């Protein structure tokens with residue numbers, strides 16, 4: 047396997063980051079998870095926009111331009127003969143001292159890993175999954191803006207551990223106000239009276255690229271979409287629930303905390319959006 051690292055393709059064994067890199071010492075850095083469909087980087091501009099916005103939010107200077115990063119990702123795809131897969135594009139703060147000061151790090155380190163991904167089984171995509179509502183709340187934006195896709199995922203990992211301990215694949219996190227926020231690596235939607243509802247940006251979510259596409263596809267196909275806060279009871283009483291993410295794509299949630307959602311099967315609106323999303327990715331936009 048070849049990794050694109052700081053402008054060059056290197057063997058996996060040689061793709062190394064220093065123990066003095068603040069990405070490792072402090073989780074100081076940003077990243078993107080990106081899909082490749084039919085030999086094309088899916089929503090490349092949206093991902094690069096978010097990467098640059100995340101970097102700007104933490105005053106992290108990128109060493110490569112958008113076109114250099116895009117070229118690097120295509121080089122890595124080609125070197126690994128991947129036409130359908132997943133790219134992890136990472137920018138770390140770089141090598142610094144043992145203190146926190148990021149401005150003492152000379153240059154950010156950048157790499158792109160291209161690999162296969164299968165988050166859930168085909169059966170799970172057909173039948174949906176069970177999730178829990180985590181006790182771990184999502185960090186408030188006054189502490190760390192959740193719109194920044196940073197290398198520090200411990201908040202989400204804490205909630206993910208709760209899911210693992212409860213023998214389910216995902217956990218939904220609430221924000222500090224008790225409203226539904228997002229899952230540990232996915233955005234959340236509910237369906238009520240044939241209308242889609244998803245937490246707004248102000249709920250403290252990562253603005254998912256997949257979320258955006260699904261909202262667009264819904265609107266184009268006469269499914270009304272509302273960005274609004276809702277609570278745990280609304281989640282329990284929803285007609286349908288599903289999650290969206292680059293890795294997960296669109297996956298139905300058929301139970302929350304052991305309570306059946308709707309009829310306990312992938313509902314018609316979720317099924318429709320799942321099919322529309324697959325069609326959209328096949329078109330490779």
Ligand code: PMP
Pocket residue numbers: 079202228229230231232233251252253254255256257290291292293
């Ligand atoms: N929320 C969080 C916390 C995430 O990490 C992700 C990405 N894995 C998402 C939502 C979904 O975003 P996207 O659709 O851009 O992958």
